[in-house]
Amino acid sequence: MASRTILKQSDIAQLKSVCSACSLLELCLPIGLEPKEIDKLDRLVEHHRSVKRGDFLYRAGAPFRSLFAVRSGFLKSYVLHDDGREQVTGFHMMGEFVGMDAISTDVHTCDAVALENSDICEIPFGTLEAFSRTVPILQRHLHKIMSREIVRDHGVMLLLGSMKAEERLAAFLLNLSQRYAARGYSGTSFHLRMTREEIGSYLGLKLETVSRVFSKFQEEGLISVQNKYIEFKDVAGLKAVIGQQHRCQRS
Amino acid sequence: MASRTILKQSDIAQLKSVCSACSLLELCLPIGLEPKEIDKLDRLVEHHRSVKRGDFLYRAGAPFRSLFAVRSGFLKSYVLHDDGREQVTGFHMMGEFVGMDAISTDVHTCDAVALENSDICEIPFGTLEAFSRTVPILQRHLHKIMSREIVRDHGVMLLLGSMKAEERLAAFLLNLSQRYAARGYSGTSFHLRMTREEIGSYLGLKLETVSRVFSKFQEEGLISVQNKYIEFKDVAGLKAVIGQQHRCQRS
């Protein structure tokens, strides 16, 4: 099904300009590879999928073939319980990987849906594994990426398990801010791609609560929100929200 | 592509005696490897650590060298926030791996402490990676183990983000039960190794709430608990607890 042709150098140059931004190198592998290796690596990317807002990248239950790297756009993924409850497990932006949950059973365990039109690189996992066998640095990088997902999830568990509503939202906003900043976008003002309800699902809160906390932060001069557009007015203040809620450890 | 030879029962018996206690084979790699490969694999295990109740297997901030496989015993791991809040991120029993969070940054991000005297296999990660480069099936298995951790964490996020106290505890107990059963122990009666407070931390509840829900389940004839010893009286009933709390999706 994959039409994987071996490319010549000239092709590669062209390819890079075509799917430039979609190179794994740029995306998530800023590591010292030899040109030859990068060449091979580039060929890992099988498809360049374009996913429209609202479309699924994959659905729970679908067979696993590939990992996906977000080239541009914004996605969410969520698991749903039998009774229809939906728990957003992550929001994914440029340079991030999705689909790693599916390696475990060769079946996707969550739905991934685009919150805005997105470009996605599909990376057949078998190929990635094979290649990472010959390029140790890639292997290590793959492991780091999976490990990072585990660390991230632990952070969310901390958030869900022991933070108050205001702390959760502050932590969430700061995390988004930091991720945008790391990608060269403004970390102090951007458009939220998700609804209040989706934020709530991610944070274990109801949408009304999310809305109220937004309003409170705005009153306090920490941020300014109008609809999906948010501006950070007092990052230090936001950071201070986290942790100041639990005053009472036994003395 | 993996050279998967199916082992004969006799081989397996022999292998088990050779690399008895701490063999990765027994622990977590019940997969078709050639004897030669298993031999090499066994040498992966560097130390055989014995950790006493209350001892740390590792602490947050410690440099990462190895993954750990639990040979026997019971551990918890937890992250702690600046202000001292502790969030238990997992309980680990025989055959499970810990330490994968540290791959990401080469530093452990959580504390792992033994809840009872435990035997642990230390597996130097560099060696494991090197070996998995030459044994595709091991490589795949490692990836599956990491992916399984991600899936598990997503499950906890669902639990923390959208379940009520009773559902959380029921889900927790059923999970423990299933894990004991999968290891050949009774899934219907066992000793809880952790305190109510640790259960609470894991489930995002206070210890009093955990205790109250235990009592409620006992009154309802679902379980019988005395102290740390628990017996399951009505597994179907316990399962039914999960999901029956959210009756009201918009009709």
Added chain:
DNA sequence: GGGCACGTTTGATCTAGGTCAAAGAACGTG
């Protein structure tokens, strides 16, 4: 084996956040 620290249970309150409701605001679509 006695004492003490720790873990557990249960009760009485309190409150953060959920629920219900309603009105506006933005947005995408024909």
Added chain:
DNA sequence: CACGTTCTTTGACCTAGATCAAACGTGCCC
């Protein structure tokens, strides 16, 4: 551009679970 739909805000109220408090068990250590 008008309309319906979806998203957001805000208010009033309520409840699940937190908090505070006290008593009791248990098991560990000297």
